[in-house]
Amino acid sequence: MNSDAPLTEDGLRHGAEALATMDPDLAQLLARFGVPPMWPREPGFATLVQIILEQQVSLKAAKTMFERLEQALRGVTPASVLGAGEDGLKTQGLTRQKARYCYELAHRVAEGELPLDRLHQWSEPEGRKALLAVPGLGPWSVDVYYLMALRRPDIWPQGDLALAVALQEVKGLEAPPTRDQQKRLSDPWSPWRAVAARLLWVHYLAARGDYAGSGR
Known part of the structure; x- marks a missing residue:
């Protein structure tokens, strides 16, 4: 996977399926919610x-x-x-x-x-x-x-609070992971860390009744 190439809908699906083979917790999210939204934004x-x-x-x-x-x-x-x-x-x-x-x-x-x-x-x-x-x-x-x-597929947003909470819940941690802990948890998901982030955002929103399967 070229980490500079924009993520496509096919790439998003492929990445989610690849993550499911890497991590059973992400596999559960994929089974529950399906492929996450792209949530694209216009560059500029x-x-x-x-x-x-x-x-x-x-x-x-x-x-x-x-x-x-x-x-x-x-x-x-x-x-x-x-x-x-x-x-x-x-x-x-x-x-x-x-x-x-x-x-x-x-x-x-x-x-x-x-x-x-x-x-x-x-x-x-x-x-x-x-x-x-x-x-x-x-x-x-x-x-x-x-x-x-820019839809890069291997980006992990440093310091994202929602992702920290989602990781705590999905991984059963005692507290939201620090930035360093998030890095250690997310590094094995390369080259699909941006897809993993989308899966975890879906969990975060759904757990709070804010997920409708579309916009974030």
């Missing part, structure tokens, strides 16, 4: 803004905030964010910090410092370096972008 600026909004809040709250921002700006683009300015972003419910992050991201994309339209052509180390240089884009945000927007 708007998705990165939404990922910034998702930091440290619920996905539902972040989605509401993004939709309000999208309506107010008539589209979330570098130009519309720069036009609103940090103060304008804060009037739509963004914290001071997240307004600054979104504005700085818009500035770098508009000035050509971060060519998002070419990111998929770069090696993963190059792309990660460019994204991590943007204030507000840490390892988790970059991992989620690579997993959902």
Whole structure:
């Protein structure tokens, strides 16, 4: 499996079946829920803004905030964010910090410092370096972008709280695993760690009555 090639629906199914042969706990998830959703996102600026909004809040709250921002700006683009300015972003419910992050991201994309339209052509180390240089884009945000927007098959989102809880429940652990413990648990699932993450997200949502088999 080419770890730089985007995950397809066939690849998602193949990966889930391969994981089921590697790990009996994942096999149970696959038997219970079937192949997990792709949960794709469109690569580009708007998705990165939404990922910034998702930091440290619920996905539902972040989605509401993004939709309000999208309506107010008539589209979330570098130009519309720069036009609103940090103060304008804060009037739509963004914290001071997240307004600054979104504005700085818009500035770098508009000035050509971060060519998002070419990111998929770069090696993963190059792309990660460019994204991590943007204030507000840490390892988790970059991992989620690579997993959902660029659909890389072997990404494990560092520090994802839902995955930590899901691992605790599925593996019968006494506490949510630390980042290092998550790495040790997920490394054997390579080259399908992004598929494993999707299976575990399904478990997390279903256990809380939030899984309808589609959007996350």
